[in-house]
């Protein structure tokens with residue numbers, strides 16, 4: 001039987017698309033190590049874990065697993081709205097913020113409606129463009145010797161915006177660079193972007209920020225109807241396994257996204273756990289504090305080894321080894337430590353390392369010393 005050319009059958013955007021690279025096959029890798037022995041620093045997960053209240057809420061929700069979840073996610077949306085000083089109609093929930101980033105592309109980008117993002121911006125933005133069949137224009141990043149190496153260059157992003165631009169995606173702080181820009185710079189950027197260009201500010205790491213000059217873009221929603229902000233429970237809240245994120249924007253923008261959102265995209269344990277996690281301010285503050293302490297200690301330790309470490313307001317560090325990092329990655333994995341390679345981002349000399357708990361960071365440094373010796 002002749003095989004079908006499924007790629008040729010796909011719509012043009014999908015034909016050129018490469019699937020998101022999730023890194024190593026962790027499930028297979030875990031089998032080779034004793035339970036819990038692998039130090040997993042490849043996906044920027046929260047090694048401190050979620051609020052105990054979130055665990056309790058999940059157990060509670062198990063009584064109702066035969067029921068569909070609330071298709072409107074009403075309780076969680078109201079809680080998020082209250083937390084951000086917004087109306088519930090300004091909140092849409094997603095199966096992770098990834099889903100909402102893709103949904104923005106599906107709804108607003110397409111042929112002749114392009115997407116702009118930074119050269120070392122999050123890989124999902126280019127994916128959202130291509131999946132929608134939209135042209136993607138990368139704006140050059142800041143230089144390596146900048147105070148924010150390879151970070152977003154807001155002037156370059158503005159210059160890349162053209163008559164056919166529909167969406168600009170920004171991450172603040174950015175993954176994989178860890179770099180950031182302050183709230184005043186974002187406000188200036190928004191005042192200069194054409195009013196009909198949607199600007200998505202991805203705040204996946206905002207819970208980890210300790211620089212007082214960087215605050216959430218959410219208060220800017222009142223001034224800029226073309227702004228949308230995404231947040232997630234996957235990072236600071238430590239609930240990556242549940243897949244819950246949200247997008248905050250004008251009620252009109254949210255209403256258009258709602259037209260294509262799958263009604264039960266956030267599951268029952270997810271809704272319950274996130275509402276509980278949101279209320280546990282103490283746990284979040286503790287995570288932020290612990291991460292900041294470990295982030296600084298790890299950055300210092302890596303710098304002391306002569307490595308170039310980018311400044312970071314996140315729970316990860318971008319480290320430049322100044323030579324092909326693939327052998328370093330292989331050496332670390334062989335010793336049970338999992339980093340994220342950066343060749344896919346065009347940074348083959350770099351690895352991205354999640355900041356773990358103290359013992360994980362110690363084991364990372366020990367493995368690294370062996371590999372570099």
Ligand SMILES: *Cc1c(COP(=O)(O)O)cnc(C)c1O
Nearest residue numbers: 096097098122175204232234245
């Ligand atoms: C991790 C991450 C997300 C979060 O994705 P979820 O789908 O919410 O888990 C979004 N944006 C960036 C830049 C990230 O690094």
